[in-house]
Amino acid sequence: MTRMAKCSGLLAVCVLGTHVLHAQAPTQKPKAPRSPYLKLAESWPDAETLQQRRVEAEARPLFASHEPLAFTLKADFKAINKDRSEGSPNRFPATLSLGAGAKPLVVTLGTRGHFRLRQASCSWAPLRVEFSKKGTAGTPFEDQSSLKLVTHCRDNDDFEQHVLREYLPYRIFGLVAPLAFRARLARINYEDVATGKPLTTRYGMFIENDDDVARRAEARSIDIPRVPFKDLEAESLNLMMLFEYMIGNTDVSIVKVHNVKLMVNQARVIRPVPYDFDFSGLVDTPYANPDRRLGIASVTERLYRGPCRTEAELGPALARFREQKAAVLALYDSLPDLTPSYRKRARSYLEEFYSTIESKDRAKKAFIDGCEHGGGM
Secondary structure: OOOOOOOOOOOOEEEEOOEEEEOOOOEEOOOOOOOOOHHHHOOOOOHHHHHHHHHHHHOOHHHOOOOOEEEEEEEOHHHHOOOOOOOOOEEEEEEEEOOOOOOOEEEEEEEOOOHHHOOOOOOOOOEEEEEOOOOOOOOOOOOOOEEEEEOOOOOOHHHHHHHHHHHHHHHHHHHHOOOOOOEEEEEEEEEEOOOOOEEEEEEEEEEOOHHHHHHHOOEEEEOOOOOOHHHEOHHHHHHHHHHHHHHOOOOOEOOOOEOEEEEEEOOOOEEEEEOOOOOOOOOOOOOOOOOHHHOOOOOOOOOOOOEOOOHHHHHHHHHHHHHOHHHHHHHHHOOOOOOHHHHHHHHHHHHHHHHHHOOHHHHHHHHHOOOEOOOOO
């Protein structure tokens, strides 16, 4: 079987089996501006429909396993990695092959992100993978429409480790919080569409679609800025802010809707759900630095930025973290490709957090005396 026809010219067409890919001519998918407040005005489906959507979202096969998903992604990565404009409408044709004998899925790729989208930050851009429902039935991507794919940033072993490091905080928050973004590791063979030659094989990570997180909460995802602490569900906010302290993450803002999604249900209860943890002290990437205005010298220095609560109000959330301690630490033995030196360092960093919450005096100093008096973050 011929693997790849020769491609040439600006509008070159490459043929892979019966699938046709345009190597260098991305399509454009413009995004119509939409007020974030419109979702609040929309009517809600009936209770049965909301429940059905929740059940369907919970059952997505992509997140039914924690095993890394192996596949080959073939596209014009030279062109893709040149597309560094935030919010770029460009979409690049690609195929995603799950294994020998499996029919390749025709997908489109787009670049996304902010810091990691910059050429100076990452030579491999973070991606958004868009699926056509036709052809995904019976695959791990069944019923998926669009997914964020965290790539390895730079093609070396150290940066690939960062993907594994960032994956585990998603798992941690899933242990302590009723609602969390799900993540799935992937082992990806990247191939060039023009030549059919392999480019590299690296770990990546799919992040659950925002709308599916909302469906699992029978809610809607909204991007409304300037929401104060008092307007958020207290228990969800407590869990999130303790988690951000635990992993040493200050690269988050509810007021600016930065690295957090707000989920609102029919009763207008708003729950914050965090994501994107590469600037945290637990992940400890070489490019991560804290905002100077926070008064900390390193991302590994913890700073509680949550609301002022009494010991009684924080009690249930702290208890949840204590209950999950063994499971949290066990996660760092679950990835054999994680380097032993980082595994040891990460466990030590987490043990420091547990030493704080297991001491009444240290917990009071960190969370009660050091709370955020501004009413928002």
